[in-house]
Structures are given as C-alpha cells and as structure tokens.
Amino acid sequence: MSNNQFKRGELYSVINGIASTAVARRLQKNFRNAGLEITIEQWSILYHLWKEDGLSQQELCMCTFRDKASITRLIDNIERLGLVERIASKDDRRVNLVYLTDAAKPLQEATYNLANQTMNEALQGISKEEIEIVKSVFQRVYENSK
Amino acid sequence: MSNNQFKRGELYSVINGIASTAVARRLQKNFRNAGLEITIEQWSILYHLWKEDGLSQQELCMCTFRDKASITRLIDNIERLGLVERIASKDDRRVNLVYLTDAAKPLQEATYNLANQTMNEALQGISKEEIEIVKSVFQRVYENSK
DNA sequence: TTATAATAGTTGCATAACTAACTATATGTC
DNA sequence: GACATATAGTTAGTTATGCAACTATTATAA
Incomplete structure (x- = not known):
C-alpha cells in the first residue's frame, strides 16, 4: 500500500x-x-463460530462468502493453531462440524474490541443516515452482481 | 462463493x-x-497504462493501491503475456518505466466495454445521488483508515 | 433396488497479497 | 569527496483466493 x-x-x-x-x-x-497472531480471514471464521459454534464448513462458506476450497484450507490453518477442531456429523457423514476449542476463548473479547475500535475509527465523521444508504446500495450491488 | x-x-x-x-x-x-485471458488485477495495470503509457512501477503502486512487491510480480506476469515491457529510465537508473506493447492494443476496447457493462449492471436501480454519497463515505473511510 | 444425480469436503494448480530482507542507484550533509 | 540515508525494484516465505477435478456419502427416480 x-x-x-x-x-x-x-x-x-x-x-x-x-x-x-x-x-x-x-x-x-x-x-x-x-x-494476536491470527489473520483477519481466520478471525472472520472465529467470529461466526462465536455467534454459533459447531457450524458445518458449508455453512461457513455461506456466511463468509468464500468457496469451499478456501474454507477447507482456512480451517486447516486455524486447526493447526489449535483454535478449532473438526468433528464429523453423526447425521450426515459427509459433513464436518467445526467447533471452537478452549484456546479460542481468550481471543474473543480482545478481537471484538479491536474490531469495534477499528470500525469506529473508520466511520468517524459519517452519519447514521449515510451508513444506511451505503448498506442499502451495497445490498443492491451485491444482488445485481452475484 | x-x-x-x-x-x-x-x-x-x-x-x-x-x-x-x-x-x-x-x-x-x-x-x-x-x-480474454487476463486477470482483473492485470487489467487494472493496463487500465492505468492506457490512460498514461510509460508509468514507473512506483507510480503504478500508487494508482493501483498495491505495494511494490505486488507490482513487481504483476508486471512479471503481464510481461510474460507479451502485453507490456519494462524499459529502464535514462534519468534514474533505479526506475523501470512500463510500456504497453502492440499486443495490448486490441484488448483496450473490449475490456472497457465489458467493464462498463459490468458496472452498469452492478449499479442498476441506484441513483446518482446515492452513488455520490457512497463515493463520499468511502473517501472518508479510506482517509480514516489508511 | 439399482442407476443417476446432488452434496460435502479435499487436493492440485495458478494468481495474488503482505512483510521483511536484499541489491543497486541517488541524494544530502559534513 | 565520503558516509549515511532514502528510494526503486527484486526475491523469499507465508497466507489466501478461485477453478476444476476428485472421493465419499446421501438423495432421487426409474
């Protein structure tokens, strides 16, 4: 940059x-x-697991807007860090459910705080109305382009 | 995705x-x-060279918001495709100036048309006022975060 | 029920990104 | 002029992305 x-x-x-x-x-x-020795891409996975633990890789694809190959390798790396583990679903043996480990817990608050602080800095001087317009425009751009 | x-x-x-x-x-x-067998990242370089041929790698860093290592390898790849060539500056021997080759010419109109068409589709149903607000907000977000 | 299609995940290949360390050339100061 | 510093570009190492081909399992349909 x-x-x-x-x-x-x-x-x-x-x-x-x-x-x-x-x-x-x-x-x-x-x-x-x-x-904090994680990448923001790894964090985006943890972020969704903190909201709902035990998501399948497919569900992580959908909520992080990545393809399944990317998720496979992101999970590989996060698993290698000891922050999550894959557990095969009992209902459907094709499915891996991804669970947070205890080692991931201490990261949650620190990363949330940093993310909020970063976002607040980024949005300094921008009104709520403007933010709503941006969200609405990007919603439509996404729908038009996906 | x-x-x-x-x-x-x-x-x-x-x-x-x-x-x-x-x-x-x-x-x-x-x-x-x-x-068209080019990536959009490669196209973003060509786009700026079509506006002004013979930019230095440093200038390409600035107008494409990438670091110099990224530009080095992007130019490597585009040069391998035969679309640009590096010519050492006579004024400053540290500097490479990047020039389009004849092979790049036929791409210009086709890629411009596709880019315009893609952008128009993306912006369907979005007013000029909204676009101005988005640009202004993102300008400020960028300034707040760079 | 058996053949076909769909789904979840992995792997190989290519491109691209950032950081940090490196070379070569220019600049600036004493 | 000599030495320190800044700048342009390259290279190495790691992470991430997309696509396509592949395996294994499940669902559908004849």
Whole structure:
C-alpha cells in the first residue's frame, strides 16, 4: 500500500474495494500490534463460530462468502493453531462440524474490541443516515452482481 | 462463493468488501467468457497504462493501491503475456518505466466495454445521488483508515 | 433396488497479497 | 569527496483466493 490518494472522481476505486482493503489492513495491523497472531480471514471464521459454534464448513462458506476450497484450507490453518477442531456429523457423514476449542476463548473479547475500535475509527465523521444508504446500495450491488 | 444472502443488517459485510468482491468476480467471469485471458488485477495495470503509457512501477503502486512487491510480480506476469515491457529510465537508473506493447492494443476496447457493462449492471436501480454519497463515505473511510 | 444425480469436503494448480530482507542507484550533509 | 540515508525494484516465505477435478456419502427416480 502506502502514500496514496483516493481519487474522488473514480467510482472504480470504490467498487474495487480500496477503502474496504484499507480498513482490513488496518485491522490486521491492530491485531498484530496487540500480539494476536491470527489473520483477519481466520478471525472472520472465529467470529461466526462465536455467534454459533459447531457450524458445518458449508455453512461457513455461506456466511463468509468464500468457496469451499478456501474454507477447507482456512480451517486447516486455524486447526493447526489449535483454535478449532473438526468433528464429523453423526447425521450426515459427509459433513464436518467445526467447533471452537478452549484456546479460542481468550481471543474473543480482545478481537471484538479491536474490531469495534477499528470500525469506529473508520466511520468517524459519517452519519447514521449515510451508513444506511451505503448498506442499502451495497445490498443492491451485491444482488445485481452475484 | 455461491448461494448466499447479503445480510442487510451487517455493516461488517459492507466494510469487508463482499459486494466489491462480487463485482470483481463478475467482471473476471465476463473477461473469461469473452475469451480474454487476463486477470482483473492485470487489467487494472493496463487500465492505468492506457490512460498514461510509460508509468514507473512506483507510480503504478500508487494508482493501483498495491505495494511494490505486488507490482513487481504483476508486471512479471503481464510481461510474460507479451502485453507490456519494462524499459529502464535514462534519468534514474533505479526506475523501470512500463510500456504497453502492440499486443495490448486490441484488448483496450473490449475490456472497457465489458467493464462498463459490468458496472452498469452492478449499479442498476441506484441513483446518482446515492452513488455520490457512497463515493463520499468511502473517501472518508479510506482517509480514516489508511 | 439399482442407476443417476446432488452434496460435502479435499487436493492440485495458478494468481495474488503482505512483510521483511536484499541489491543497486541517488541524494544530502559534513 | 565520503558516509549515511532514502528510494526503486527484486526475491523469499507465508497466507489466501478461485477453478476444476476428485472421493465419499446421501438423495432421487426409474
């Protein structure tokens, strides 16, 4: 990245996710500075498991908008860190359910706080109405493009 | 990716670039379907060279929001495709200037058309006022986070 | 019930991203 | 002019992404 200007005139930059990438990188940096040795992609998995533990890989595909190969390897890495484990479903032997381990617990509060703080910084000076419009526009852009 | 729902309530999804990613993937698919064998990342380099040929790698870093290692390898790949060439600057021997080759010319119109079409589809049903708000918000998010 | 299709997950291959360490050239200061 | 510093670009190592081909299991339909 670096010393750059976000060109106001260019919708290209917006759609291309320049701002999103900047926020993501900032969050990653904040994790690192706090001594949290996980990537934001790994965190996005943990985030959903903290909301509901024991999701299948397929369900994680859907709630993180990734394909199944990406989830396979993300889970591989998070499992290697000892933060989750795969447990085969009894109902359907094709399915792996992904469960948090005790080692993941201490991460929850710290990462939530950093994520909230990062988001608040990112949204400084932006009104609730503007945020609602952005959400609504991106909802439609997503529906138009998926 | 796949069969998913963009959750209206989650700013997380917006900031995380879910919609941007969907648009990017759609554009990549449209390139592929048209028989254009370049990635959208490679295209983002060509896009800036078509606007101004002979940019340095450093300048390409800035206008595509990537770091220099990423640019080195993107140019490696585009050069391997025969679409650009590096020419050492006479003024500063540290600098490589990147020039389009004749082989890149036929791609310009086709990719512009596909990009415009993809963008128009993505923005269907979204007003100019909304687009302006989104641009303005993302400008501020970027400034807050870079 | 048996053949076919669909689904969950894994693996191989290619591209791309970031960080950090490195080389080579320019600049700036004493 | 000499030494320290900054800049442009490359390379190595790790993570992540997408697509396509594959295995194993389950569901459907003849």
